[in-house]
Amino acid sequence: MIPQTEGTHPAWLPDAALVHLAAADAVVLGDGPLVDTVRTEVAHAATLGGGETAPRPAGGASPDRLVLALLDAVPDDAPEQLREAVDLVQRAPGDEGFVEVRRTGAAGTTVTMLATTGHGLLHAWFHLVRQGAAVLGVRPEGDRSGAQASLRVEAHEPAHALRVLDHWDNVSVHPVMGQVERGYSGGSLFYDDGALRPDLGRVRQYARLLAASGVNRVALNNVNVGRREAQLLTTHLDDVVALADAFRPYGIRVHLSVSFASPVVLGGLGTADPVDPEVQAWWAQTAAAVYAAVPDFGGFVVKADSEGQPGPFTYGRDHADGANMLARALGPHDGVVHWRAFVYDHHQDWRDRSTDRARAAHDHFAPLDGRFDENVVLQVKLGPVDFQVREPLSPVITVMPQTRVAVEVQVTQEYTGQQQHVAYLAPQWTDAMQTRPWGDDGPAVHDVTSGRATLARRGITGGGLAAVSNVGQDVFWTGHPFAQANLYAYGRLAWDPTLTAEAILDEWVGLTFGDAPDELRTTVRDLLSGSLDVYEQYTAPLGVGFMVSPTRQHYGPDVDGYEYTAWGTYHFADRDGVGVDRSCATGTGYAGLYPPGLAATYESLSTCPDELLLFFHHVPYSHRLHSGTTVVQHIYDTHFAGVERVEEMVTAWEKVAPLADPALAGRVGERLAEQLRSAVEWRDQLNTYFFRKSGVPDGRGRRIY
Amino acid sequence: MIPQTEGTHPAWLPDAALVHLAAADAVVLGDGPLVDTVRTEVAHAATLGGGETAPRPAGGASPDRLVLALLDAVPDDAPEQLREAVDLVQRAPGDEGFVEVRRTGAAGTTVTMLATTGHGLLHAWFHLVRQGAAVLGVRPEGDRSGAQASLRVEAHEPAHALRVLDHWDNVSVHPVMGQVERGYSGGSLFYDDGALRPDLGRVRQYARLLAASGVNRVALNNVNVGRREAQLLTTHLDDVVALADAFRPYGIRVHLSVSFASPVVLGGLGTADPVDPEVQAWWAQTAAAVYAAVPDFGGFVVKADSEGQPGPFTYGRDHADGANMLARALGPHDGVVHWRAFVYDHHQDWRDRSTDRARAAHDHFAPLDGRFDENVVLQVKLGPVDFQVREPLSPVITVMPQTRVAVEVQVTQEYTGQQQHVAYLAPQWTDAMQTRPWGDDGPAVHDVTSGRATLARRGITGGGLAAVSNVGQDVFWTGHPFAQANLYAYGRLAWDPTLTAEAILDEWVGLTFGDAPDELRTTVRDLLSGSLDVYEQYTAPLGVGFMVSPTRQHYGPDVDGYEYTAWGTYHFADRDGVGVDRSCATGTGYAGLYPPGLAATYESLSTCPDELLLFFHHVPYSHRLHSGTTVVQHIYDTHFAGVERVEEMVTAWEKVAPLADPALAGRVGERLAEQLRSAVEWRDQLNTYFFRKSGVPDGRGRRIY
Known part of the structure; x- marks a missing residue:
């Protein structure tokens, strides 16, 4: 039985997404728990077409249409x-x-998926799911082209071995941050x-969704580690065992966020000094x-010496001392x-x-490379500050050639509408991962995170x-049903960071709304496609960021x-202008932390891209953007346009909502109404403030309060 | 035994404040529980001088120096x-x-205190305490003036029969507001x-302190009535019984804040409509x-149709309908x-x-007078908005001649430094209570609250x-030891609103620090005396108010x-000016809600007092105050001066701290350090903002960020 829970939305794995595999009559060869998971999937798919409920043995009268086999x-x-x-x-x-x-021939199409491990075979299965009806040579109705004889061989490997989803879950309810x-x-x-x-039924269902997206690791608790959460490492290790058991059938390993102070807090030692032998x-x-x-535990996640969390600074040590000490404890067990x-x-x-917070991570870590x-x-x-809708790439990514670097993105919409607003974040992530900070001839960011650009030479994988x-x-x-797309996109990009945001969106819509009328699918796609641009239009302008409410925890x-x-x-808005001077000439020097070409681009007002202008420069309201308009008029225009x-x-949405499942339609409708209310509030507060x-009055005479 | 608890500061009733009565050898005549309380007080005082521990019978060889007697x-x-x-x-x-x-004669001074009730006798006792050593004719050392034969007869009555202290205590911890x-x-x-x-030991001790200040009623729970708090009225009435028992020996009656929705929430009715007979x-x-x-329960406190609390509006009724319905339930029992x-x-x-929030109470209630x-x-x-450091008097007080009106002040320093900052609030209260809104020949506010101005003619007492x-x-x-002075001052003003803030401060210092060196007492007095002015200087300017942090619950x-x-x-600050136009000519019309003279004063820029300028008018930064300086320069000047x-x-304080009790000295020192830090933050944020x-640069060239 595949894990399903009553009343829970199936996300990108509704039965409709599997039904094309029902008639495949698939053969599965191999042994092991993850191969068994594949068998369960095949069996489930078979039930959807009313066919057999178990994979059959290989061979027979005609070639097998679909085989999934371990090579050995x-x-x-x-x-x-x-x-x-x-x-x-x-x-x-x-x-x-x-x-x-x-292979496509006279007898039809046959597909053979081969892997070394059950985990590989499971990914192969979800690859088949994603390809939809076309996978077995079923052509759309009306397609009368002859079946060309063909042979296609494709090898698939994940770009990143580590595709970790961090859960900021607390065991005990935090008085401010909640569960x-x-x-x-x-x-x-x-x-x-x-x-x-x-009951961990939903965790098992979740594991299946994650596996289908490409995620292979999950950290089980918040990086801000409270008292109860710290104990997951020791007295409450049973919780970790239970969760690992729930995730394991879908190939997902669990990690823990740990407190650097654990030796003191949990171990009763007098210190957590990383050079102390007792520690x-x-x-x-x-x-x-x-x-x-x-036994398949993944490793630790650590937030150290940050926002009140303990760390090596307490003992006069640096972050390399701290990290390496933990690494040596995990090393014998293949943990990271x-x-x-x-x-x-x-x-x-x-x-x-x-003092420039944007510099901080660079200044702390650049000296520690190697x-x-x-x-x-x-x-x-991803960016140097904190998951704003628009930031430049973090320069740390470009200065650690001897270090395994992982980029962290925020699937949860902390600053991007908190799953009340539609904001499909994948374009932000693909832009960053596909950026080539050293110029068009240099490696992309994903070459850094995969380790290809540097570490691979030494046989080391990326971060x-x-x-x-x-x-x-x-x-x-x-919360917002459309926010599922962000989770899906993250998993897909973690596997293949060269995908486009649009391609992933097509996949997600195809899987999630596969059996819905075209009109609904097109609308969902369109709503998501430009949604991050829309959000950027009505919120903080031109990369300046952080005009969010502290009272309402970054909403509004x-x-x-x-x-x-x-x-x-x-x-730094005053009556004359706005923005942060991060130039080398007159500002904090942050712009100079990038490779030379990019540094020069950001340094100069004449080349700095409009969308990052206020991140890098303090300019008068009358400053004219490359777009031709002034800064203040741009603020007015984008805020009116965004709403x-x-x-x-x-x-x-109102047009297509009747075509959707009523519960989903209702939820989306409610959230869109709230998004509109909130967008109006953003528009009016921003415009009035400036x-x-x-x-300066609006050049088009619109109402500003 | 008088109620005392180990380790708790004695506030304004340290033994040193009673020791002058030790040798009085007082006679107490009368019966009843409050007379017994007086006897207990007398006995306690006697122990302080090493004298007898019980009052002795009247009469004897020489006239009694001190007699406290019920007339009958x-x-x-x-x-x-x-x-x-x-x-x-x-x-x-x-x-x-x-x-x-x-009476002072050759044989010395004799004092006779006469009352109708034990409660009156108890007030008489604390009156003796407050007068200090002088009460029995003990003259300061060095006073060589002869004892003139004299007879003085003084009648004392409280100006207000209702002197209610509202506790905003929750039974259950509120998730945001706490206990x-x-x-x-x-x-x-x-x-x-x-x-x-x-253990209600501290409540008994508190009752004694309140009685000594003049308070005679206590509301036991928050006006925002939660689920558990609502039940004090019914299933948890035992809690009220226990608290009433603790307060009763000092003549204090208890009240409850009730939810207008109680018939629904507690009674299971389908409605709380005040005209419904079942309700x-x-x-x-x-x-x-x-x-x-x-049996001596005081009555109900109600916050209705305000900030989310239920009220009569739900049923299309008005506040008179709601209040009268409750009044009729309490009437047979002498409750209010x-x-x-x-x-x-x-x-x-x-x-x-x-829309002008300042108008709201007036517009709701003025039509309901009578x-x-x-x-x-x-x-x-007190003011029309919400306990800001500076507001005009609430006009509601002037438009309800047929209604019992109580003025509500906020002893707790919500907007005035939250007991981190020194802010002696009595000057704000005396200013308001002694204001004569109809002009110098008209009644004062305390004539309204006491009922003298209007209601007394109909035999009705005030609010x-x-x-x-x-x-x-x-x-x-x-929290802050000096914040005790606010509580003390409230009680004293509730009894006698014609007292000056300075006289009350002298009393409080005399009682609380009676046995301390003069230098300490003078310093404490000086610190408190101007403290509200200081707080006003470094916070929101010229009456505009509400520049406080929502995030930090109005602190900072x-x-x-x-x-x-x-x-x-x-x-409404913009690049040109600041302030709220509440004039009749061009604004919300709020200024016109006052009696004509006051209305004219506030309406005109030429007569509006500086300290309320921005409450009533929106003016350019260059507007020149009566003080001769411009608005913006005033902001700079007062903020630098305040710090x-x-x-x-x-x-x-550092100079005299060694003379004080170390625990008190430490606490005051900590809080002053925080006040300084906070005042600097206020100064810099306000100055930078403007x-x-x-x-406009500072005319004196000081540092603004």
């Missing part, structure tokens, strides 16, 4: 079709890879008010105990440390314009793509909300 | 001194009043995490049950309803400048002075924090 399970006397496919494999796939051999920090989707899938949920021994013993209970680079002074003085052990991954947020999860107990998993506008705080997130686009979204400051 | 307990054959005093009483004192007869809403002094004296405290019957029965358990006038639209649109029953008290906040408490489990009761600055919210509290004055306070907006 193919017998010497296998049918010719299968032997031929094995012969076509030039290199055995890696742990999670697979080879697809597709899931930055969670906008109800309670935690794992915990309920201080304890593990007794090292405590971590080694603790790690060994974890692996004794969970994800060490977050999100370190900055969160007690900054707003009066001091020389000092991290091989099983340390430096986990770097991967990490993300903060957006799911919870909500029936739609993610508050232009000065962070302007006089200790968080280092300022816009108009939301109004169009509402209208578009009108009051600048005194 | 004075026997016909009483000693001459006592008979003479009784003859001097022209009118028997009211319930809480007393007559003091003091005590707006409490800055630790946990509740009454409740701990969902239940009544088992009326439910309240009548419920009130009867309360009085059966607590305190109905709060704090009603406004808290979902206001900041874009709409025509419709309230005689046991309804309309409880009106009184109500307040929100500032105490908690803190060892100093109020956030100039735009409420500017784009639904709360109706705006300053300098806090620096002086810190220095002054500099960025106005572009």
Whole structure:
């Protein structure tokens, strides 16, 4: 039985997405738990067409239409079709890879999926799911072209071995952050008010969804580690065992966020100094105990010396000392440390314009390149500040050639509408991953995260793509049903960062709304496609960021909300102009942290892209953008336009809503109404704020309060 | 035994404040529980001088130096001194009043205190305590003036029969507001995490302190009535019984804040409509049950149709309908309803400048004058908005001649530094109570609240002075030890609103620091004396108010924090000017709600007092104040000056701190350090904000960021 739970939305794995495989009459060859999972999937698919409920043995009167086989399970006397496919494999796939051999001939299409491991075979299966009806040569109705004889062999490997989804779930309800920090989707899938949920049925279902998207690791708790959460490592290790058991059938390994102070907090030692032999021994013993209970445990995630979390600075050590100490405890067990680079002074003085939070991670970590052990991954947020709708790429990614670097994205929409607003985030991630910071001839960011650009020469793999999860107990998993697309896109990009956001969106719509009328699918696609642009239009302009409400935990506008705080997130708007001078010539020098070409682009007003202008420069309101308009008029124009686009979204949805499942239609309708209300509030507050400051009236005479 | 608890600061009743009565060898005549309390007090005082521990019978060899007697307990054959005093009483004192007869002759001074009730006698006792050593003719050392033969007869009556201290305590911990809403002094004296405290020792001690200040009623729970708190009225009435028992020995009656929805929430009815006979019957029965358990129960406090609390509007009824319905349930038992006038639209649109929160209470209640029953008290906040450091008087106070009006002040320092900052609030209250809104020949506000101005003609008493408490489990009761002065001052002003803030301060310092060196007492007095002015200097300027942080629950600055919210509290600062136009000519018309003279004063820029300028008018930054300086320069000047004055306070305290009790010295020192830090933050944020907006540099070239 595949894991399904009553009343929960099936996300991108509704039965409709599998029905094309029902008649495939698939053969599965091999042994092991993940091969068994594939058999379960095949059996489930078969029931959808009313066919057999178990895979049948290979061979028979005609060639098998679909075979999924482990290479070493193919017998010497296998049918010719299968032997031929094995012969076509030039290199055995890696742990999670697979080879697809597709032959079309007079007798129809046959597909053979070959892998080295059950995990690879499971990915092969979901690859078939994603391809839809076309996979077995079923052509759309009306297609009368003759079936050309053809042979296609494709090898698939994930670009990143580590595709970790970080859950910011708390075991105990946090007094401010609740059960899931930055969670906008109800309670935690794992915990309920201080304890593990007794029924992990939804976790098993979730594991299947994640596997189908490409995720292969899950961190089980918040990087801000509370007292109860810290105990997952020791006295509450049973919780980890239970969760690992729930995730394992779909090839997902579990990680834990740990407190750097664990030796003190949990171990009763007098110190957590990483060079202290007792501390090292405590971590080694603790790690060994974890692996004794969970042999495929993934490793630790650590937020150290950041926003109040403990770290090596307390003991006069640096982040390499801290990370390596943990890495050595995990090393014997094939575990990794994800060490977050999100370190900055969160007690900054707003009066001091020389301190620049955007520089902080760079200035902390750049000097440490080369000092991290091989099983340390430096986990770097996409941008230098904190998941704003628009930021430049974090320069840390470009200055750590000897370090395994993972990029961290935020699937949960903390700053992008908190799953009340539609904001398909994949374009932000693909832009970043496909950027070539050293110029068009240089490597892309994904070449850094995959390790291809540098580390591969030394036989070291990359750091991967990490993300903060957006799911919870909500029936739609993610609050806004359309926010599922972000989770899906993350998994797909973690597997293949060269995909386009549009291609992934097509996949997601195809899977999730596969049996819906075209009109609905087109509208969903269109609503999501430009949604991040729309969100950017009505919120903080031109890359300046952080005009969000502190009171409402980053939801909705508050232009000065962070302007006089200790968080280092300022816009410096006065009656003459706005923006942060991060140039080398007159500002904080941040622009100079990039490779020379990019640094020069950002340094100069004449080349800095409009959308990042206020991130890099403080300019007068009358400054003319490359677009031809002034800064203040751009603010007015985009804010009016953004709201108009939301109004169009509402209208578009109203037209197709009757075609959708009523529960989903209702939820989307409610959220769109809230998005419109909120967008109007953003527009009016931003426009009024800048009108009051600048005194410049709208060039088109629209209402500003 | 008088109630004392180990380790708790004695506030204004340290033994040193009673020691002058130790040798008085007082005689107490009369019977009843409150007379017994007086006997206990006398006995306690006697122990302090090493004298007898019980009051002795009247008469003897020489005249009694001090007699406290109920008039009807004075026997016909009483000693001459006592008979003479009784003859001097022209009118028997009211319930809480007393007559003091003091005769000085060759044989020394004798003092006779006469009352009708034990309650009056108890007030007489604390009157003696307050007068200090002088009461029995003990002259300061060095005073060589002869003892002139003299006779003085003084009758004392409280100006207000109702002197209610409202506790905003929750029984269950509120997720945002905690155990005590707006409490800055630790946990509740009454409740701990969902239940009544088992030990009410501190409540008994508190009752004694309140009685000594003049308070005679306490409301036991928050006006925002939660589920558990609502049940105090019914299933948890035992809690009320226990608290009433703790307060009763000191003459304090208890009240409850009730939910208008109680018939639904507690009674299971389908409605709480005040004209519904079932609803009326439910309240009548419920009130009867309360009085059966607590015969001296005081009545109800109600916040209705305000900030989300239920009220009569739900049923299309008005506030008179609602209040009268409750009043009729309480009437047979001598109970009163305190109905709060704090009603406004808290979902206001900041874009709409025509809605004025300051008008709201007036516009709701003025039309209802004459419709309230005689046991309804309309409880009106001092100012029209919400306890800002500077507001004009609420006009509601001037438009309800047929209604019992209580003024409500906020002893707890919600907007005035939250008991981190020194802010002696009495000057704000005396200014308001002693204002004569109809001109110098008209009645003062306290003539309205006492009922003298209007209601007395019809034999109806006034509404009184109500307040929100500032105490908690803190060892100093109020967090900042100096915040005790606010509680003391409230009680004294409720008794006698014609007292000056300075006179009350002298009393409080004398009682609290009676045995301390003069230098310490002078410094404490000086620190408190100007403290509200200092606080006003470094916070929101010129009466504009509400530049406080929403994030930090009204502590610290956030100039735009409420500017784009639904709360109706705006300053409208733009690049040209600041302030709220509440004139009749061009604004919201609020200025016209006052009696004509005052209305004209506020309406005109040429007569509006500087300190309220921005409350009533929107003016350019270059507008010149009556003081001769411009608005923006005034902002700079006062903010620099305010911080300098806090620096002086810190220095002054450092000098005398070694003379104080170390625990108190430490606490005051910590809080002053925080006040200085916070004042600097206020100064810099306010100055920077207005500099960025106005572009006007400081005329004295000081540093603005």
